Amino acid sequence: MLFEVNRKLFSRSERVKGVDFHPTEPWLLAGLYNGTVNIYNHETGAIVKTFEVSEVPVRCCKFIARKNWFVAGSDDFQLRVFNYNTHEKVASFEAHPDYIRCLAVHPTAPIVITGSDDMTLKAWDWDKGWKNIQVYEGHSHFIMNICFNPKDSNTFATACLDRTVKMWSISSSTANFTMDAHEKGVNSVDFYTGSDKPYLVTTGDDKTVKVWDYLSKSCVQTMEGHTNNVSFAVFHPNLPLIISGSEDGTVKIWNSGAYRIENTLSYALERAWCIALRKGSNDVAFGFDEGVVVIKLGRDEPAYSMDASGKLIYTRNQEVLSGNIQTIETSAAEAADGSRLRLSCKEIGHTEIYASSIIHSPNGRFVTVVGDGEYITYTALAWRNKSFGNGMSFAWGPDSNTYAVLESKLKIKVYKNFKERAYGVKGGAGWAVDSLYGGPILGACGAGFIVFWDWDTGELVRRIEVDAKSLYWSGTGQLLAICAEDCFYILRFHREEYDNALTSGETISEEGVEMSFEVVIDVSDIVKTAKWIGDCFIYTTTTNRVAYFVGTSSYSISPFDTPLYLLGYMPAHSRVYLADKDMNIYSYGLSLAMVEYQTAVMRHDMEAAAEILPTLPKDQLNKVARFLEGRGLKELALTISTDPDHKFDLALQLDDLDVAVEIARSVPALEAELKWKSLGDRALTAWRFDLARECFEKGNDLSALMLLLLSTGDREGLAALSSKAVEKGQNNLAFTSLLQLGDANACVDLLIKTQRAPEAALFARTYAPGEIGKAVDAWHFELEAKKRPKIAATVAHPQKNGELFEESALVDVQ
Template sequence: MPLRLDVKRKLSVRSDRVKCVDIHPNEPWILATLFNGHVHIYNYETQQLIKTFEVCDVPVRAGKFVVRKNWAITASDDMFVRIYNYNTLERLHQFEAHNDYIRSIIIHPTQSYILTSSDDMTIKLWDWDAKWALKQTFEGHIHYVMQIAINPKDNNTFASASLDRTVKIWQLGSNQANFTLEGHDKGVNCVDYYSGGDKPYLVSGADDRRVKIWDYQNKTCVQTLEGHSQNIACVAFHPELPIILSGSEDGTVKLWHSNTYRLESTLNYGLERCWTIACLKGSNNVALGYDEGTMMIKLGREEPAMSMDASTGKIVWAKHCEIQQVNLKQLSSDQQLRDGEKVPLNIKDLGSCEIYPQTLSHSPNGRFVVVCGDGEYIIYTAITLRNKSYGNAMEFVWSEDSSEYAVRDGNMIKVFKNFKEKKTFKPDAGAEGIFGGNLLGVRSYSGLTFYDWETLSLIRRIEILPKLIYWSQNSELVCIATEESYYILRYNPQTVAAASTNKDLKSEDGIEDAFNALSEISEIVKTGVWVGDCFIYTNSLNRINYYVGGEIVTISHLDRVMYLLGYVSNENRLYFGDKDMSIVSFELSLSVLEYQTAVMRKDFETADQVLPTISKEQRTRVAHFLEKQGYRQQALAVTLDDEHKFDLALQLGNLQVCYEIAIKLENDQKWLQLSDVATKQGEFSLVEECLTHAQAFGSLILLASASSNKQLMSNIGEQSRKIGQFNIAFLSNFVLGKLDQCLDILIENQRLPEAAFFARTYLPSQINHVVGLWREKLKQMNMERAAHALANPTDYENLFPGLIDTYKTEEFLKQNTKVQSARNYQTLPPNWESNPITEMKQAEDHGQFSYISKQLNKEITNDNDDDDDDDDDEIFDDTTTNSLIGNKLITSVNADQSCSRSPTNSSAVSFHKPTTISSIIRDLSVKSTASSIISTATTVGSASQASLSDFDKELQEFDFDLGKDDIDDTENDPLVSKQLFKQTVDENEDLRFDDDNVDEFLHKT
């Protein structure tokens, strides 16, 4: 019977004539060398051209990947071999290898050698580790050497095909051929070795349109294959399938059975002549090169013919036609299996199979093994591999009962019981596939149909095209896997039994309530198995997952494609196999699966009995499952993970558990989460503690304000300042009215401009200090001009009208302002309705407020005293400097003339050059001695009566000194100084006194 292999096209790209193709063993890449001198690298998964480079302007007839060096080696008609890094496309080396066109390159699998063959009738061996030195030349052919191939079973021997109609076998180290195979009538174009260990064969193709299979040990031709109508350009033994491929100039690729030598299939993709074929060990992919492009096809299925009986721990697989078995129970008890590591096994040969196995599966009870392939099936006994039954079949499936099975032969389905045919039927919509299990499933072009095994009556039609179907052990659940997702359904046998007696429950689509859909998961299932109510599977991303109760749990990640064989409950391990028949295992606790199954069935009594058997490492996984099912309280009691326990307690509103875990974890995020829940429950003391632990001072400000907690607000200011959260510290101090602290924070952060404006607005007594700091900072930044441009309000009171009122208002507010509770917000007038300066004046007029002037530093650099107190806290005495007195006198006049009392309103004041104004003010101070004394006496005397002797003493102690800078300024520009002085004096005529006026005034006093 034929193999009936499915052939799928994976890549089809058009290009110039392709002379050679190669497949990368690790990446999804195809290397194609072209007749136009270019090389292309395609990704056959994405269908994209990912790399291309120009080698020369003549045909490139050969190209190979060297994966261990990241190289692509090419040979072309200019007689050069070139080596490229296929990642960077950099040409690493080139050398002239032959005297004529180079036809073929082969890479030694273990040594640093390459072999090249040429139209100069020679074969040469090159060593890249010896700087591409020529190690050996093989001569003996009398015509072009078209292709060479290394024997995979003996890397020291290779074969060559020549147009002299011969195939020669060579050995490294010998210049003469071992022997010559003759039989072709015309030139031989291609040759390849059989990679299996059971046959010493090689295949050749020639211009006589024949393919010959040779036994190189007996040196005889085993078989000649005929069928092509033109020259044969390429041949290959497939490394995984019993297939011989031949490509011809007639545009076809023929697939021949390597055991029966029957023609299985002929492929013609309309790309003209086929020149090259490449296969890859461990893969079913085949690359083809044509006149008009490159093709990649996939033959058959890559899943190995392998099966496991979970009850006995025996694994059976087919390697080509050989059946082998391993027994997991023979593993030594002291041998520890690790997840993902290869399991050391003793392989036992059971014998050979008469057909090529494409699928292999155990019966449900493990007594029989069925092999299906070549359009036939054979049932063997599992222990001795004795033939029990056979027949024609494209597919074979077991029922839940091991004595019952079904086969599909075309569109016909045959059901057998006890190895005897029971019934045959043909579905109305045809049959494209069948599935075993509790019900017989048939896939057609329109969907899936379930039939009863006994009566073959219709159970249900479902509009879905399944790829795989898995039934649970109790037949209550079924997984239907498609090309894009899988569905979990619950089977209702009671409804089906009721429908057998009540015809009204049936329709043309079967019994509507036979299945209930539970879940649809957008994952591609590769292989799977049920354990209880848990469905374990591998997906397209090579992950091991299991589904239970709507939850997907990832067990592990695989580093390559693996196929799930089964689960051994006694060992709590899952077993997997790959295409190389390597077995690996992963641990999965049975007690966890049993617990989850009991919960899904709402059998909590059984679940409580199973729970103590679950290890501590698995408790958190179980808790996550319980949470997913809605059992949060039980999950809280089961979990051992503090993070998970905190989340559960938070959802349940259990503040005590949350608090204990938060103290243990010391995680700011946990404190914030707990504060949110505590706020909803009104536990504000807990909220305060949580926010304090989390240092969430922004939220604490809101809490302190809302709860009128002055002490908390003060603490916030102190703590936030310590950890550098100055915005919070500023705000909390500002709310409490601690303006000095606010100013200190601005100065501490070098926010001197903001500090100056803050002082001007709220703390006028600190203006000198801040402006001095600002000036010094600008000078340090080499901004002398900007520093001199700053006007200190105390030095230039004429530029700042109402400055004295702001001093008074500052003191007034300190005496009369107190911190108000947030609950009084509704009863207090808004700030924009009050005028502090007006209120101060009213209080002063009514005798409710008296102002004692304080000495202000002109600049921070003038603070030369040795006391610890700031100068801005010192009281003015009778020896107040004349410069300051002059400033006050001018300011008082300007304040009276100003149309506004606002400290910031200076629009009516003209700005004068600082040095000139300073000179004028000092000049004015000299000429206004009496007035200055009277002003000072009046200010100080508001609190105590000043005596005449005090004024006499003041007159005697006054010492007027005109600064040198002022004299220099006046001398440099006397006209300007005179004009400005005259203007200032004219504006303040009421301040002019002479000595006679003073004497008269004092005498009267």
């Protein structure tokens, strides 16, 4: 079985006796022999938290995530509970009169079961103040391991150095049954998580790993390979593997179907003691004498394939299951974007190899499973073996009668009608390739290059220097997406250029025909999975987003919370279908008519676009209008858009002021003010003064209106403007308008009214002498109102002083 083993965390420390993954946080709990408990971030490798639990070894520890706790058992007989967020010690009590060697947390009930060197097990209920609710007796030696049954959480199994494995019920103090499991002490026990086999796996000091049918109490298989006591063995929940670790310092990975060793891992950290599996992931943690290691087995992406009709085939370990997206009810297909859909799937057979990839033939009649260095082609309906052989990679040709197999990095075989063709591919001697890709021409990716050959002749078409991780051909065979680590490229394939080069008799170099490919664009999105729908490239990204690319632009459809993998597009539902790693189905709406319309526009085929336009869903018209605006087709966008705001903006950009006025008049007055102001400014630039005046009036833009009225010399308008400005409290604007009209008396009155009597007096002294008395009286009144009589007395009243004196002097002269 071929799968990658990637090391995520390697940290040296004191001896690690217990490890556990947090179910939601990227945390690993590690109990050390020096009495410390560490919490690591297994993504970064950093120690997040450290707890000084005891002065003696901590032999077991587990997260209780639903309470934000972890629980630890140690050699001072104490069971301790800590809140890992606050560092608070929640509980501490003597659970046994001897070392606490193992513990297990019930998956749903508030119960922790501990096992000890006192040869007993005890159940503790934290909702009852950590009361001991049951004692389990029957073992005659140290109890090494406890495991709850995933199919029935009311039962659990224990491993003991008395050479036995016992099955228990939570409510009973005596074992349901006992199995004599090993010739020496038993160190661990674990349940098979699948529903098809009632199996246990055990390990012992007799250096063996054993698989048991616990219903018949019979040994199914004994696996030998370790050279010292075997500390643990577990069934992997997602992969057909058994993982074991030993005091010989190695971790062995076994095929759980064939019971053979697939891989042996050694990290030079001395004895291996404990293991933890991360739920919902392929991460595995190990504890050793000298540290802790976290690895990732294989990849998270499931092995699946969906043909053009919506038939989905995927594997779960070696089971092959099938479902049809077409059978999803219309109501479900119209569900909210991102909602999980119910798809009925059934098992259609098994495959002898562990699938790393599944590939439908172009017509959907055949399905090829690739994995373990082999390939098997089955009929899609009856799941019968059609052909098989050795192969690292496989690619279907443009029809279902032609395919290619990569037998080794330097050997490619081409088959026609399931018979090997006498000639394979020509040229490229010494080019080591890693994977093959089907399409109108055969593609192969190597380290830093892609190479293409013609299916019929085997001649070299083109070699391109690029470090690619996958290729995707469009259905028309004209467009190619090359996905690299940090971007993807769209290329156009010119078959005629290659054919012309052949017919002209010119010698084709080792780089092939240069003009056969033309780069359209490169896009800085990282593609995870993808499909072509016509000339539309739909893809998911590493940032959990589904998007599509048309012409020279990329458009986002929707983000999502968890990693999803693209299955395909169903035109009948107008939806993109995706799946998570457990093959739960999700969908997002995407109108194929809209994609076709965008494609036609990008090709400048406006006649075809006009024919498609009436078929577009009404709720997509605004999106189409914005697409057209982005392409510079603003006139067409204006005719299509149904969004008043967007139409108004387009009308302004196009100087179509009549349309803009119509839109502004149809909008409620409070919402239209900004539109009228913008329209007024645009009308001024177009020399439409009457329209500008209407806009400024309806938009209450009195400043702009005043400038316009002054420019046109409209005295009546200015008078009306000053009154309106007074009503709205825009006194500076009203004063300016009155001053421009030459109405000095009104200016004085406005200043007095707005409690600016000093300015009124000074203004009157210059421009309206007859109003000085009124202004000074107002000034005196203001000062007295502010209780400032002394200041008021210093302000001279012209009529009572200077002006009256002048009048009396004149009388005397007469």
